[in-house]
């Protein structure tokens with residue numbers, strides 16, 4: 714467990730380094746990492762393009778799946794398969810881009826049997842987020858009979874998984890993407906319609922024709938504003954990202 718590899722970001726850039734456990738942030742449990750996803754935030758963290766990391770040096774990686782190899786808490790024992798997603802991992806606590814990850818036990822979730830570590834991270838934080846959008850929208854009264862759900866940033870991680878998850882839950886999905894070449898893939902994932910951002914008419918009125926029973930937006934900005942003007946009465950918009958910027 715000592716002398717393992719980790720990607721660490723310093724003020725002057727990211728480097729692959731050899732570390733010892735004592736150099737990781739504190740926690741009751743040590744996980745031998747099997748997989749970690751590469752999320753939007755991770756790219757911002759590693760390239761330094763966004764203020765994601767709260768201190769330097771820091772190991773990025775906002776999620777991880779693997780096996781418990783040390784446990785100071787009887788809720789998890791050695792050999793158990795676990796995952797962590799979010800909770801500040803890879804932002805203010807050393808994250809998943811390392812062979813070993815040490816975390817507070819309260820952040821950990823047991824991986825259900827039937828799901829591999831690889832599958833858990835393929836779904837990852839993006840899949841978890843898209844699923845939470847569905848759960849929250851249904852808590853708020855959404856159901857498939859109300860009409861189509863617009864999914865924005867459709868070719869991205871959150872968008873693609875949201876198309877898959879909402880279509881499998883019985884919703885009619887309209888995918889909005891900037892990439893015409895992705896249209897066929899988005900249809901295969903479950904989109905009934907594909908709209909291109911280049912062909913979108915934003916309109917100028919405070920309320921435009923109500924088209925969507927709900928929406929999952931990971932882009933923000935003008936797109937989110939347009940969604941608020943085109944969603945049906947009582948429709949729900951899950952606003953879960955700002956890939957298009959904050960304005």
Ligand SMILES: NC(=O)c1ccc[n+]([C@@H]2O[C@H](COP(=O)([O-])OP(=O)(O)OC[C@H]3O[C@@H](n4cnc5c(N)ncnc54)[C@H](OP(=O)(O)O)[C@@H]3O)[C@@H](O)[C@H]2O)c1
Nearest residue numbers: 753838839866867868869870871890891931954955956957
């Ligand atoms: N991944 C996660 O676990 C997660 C969790 C919670 C929140 N979020 C947030 O959700 C947003 C998207 O994350 P993601 O992981 O899905 O990212 P991603 O895989 O990089 O996808 C972002 C997508 O947004 C669209 N987009 C539109 N304007 C863009 C612009 N100016 N720059 C970049 N992309 C643009 C693009 O899709 P089209 O061309 O198809 O429109 C792009 O593929 C981010 O703000 C992220 O912080 C992500």
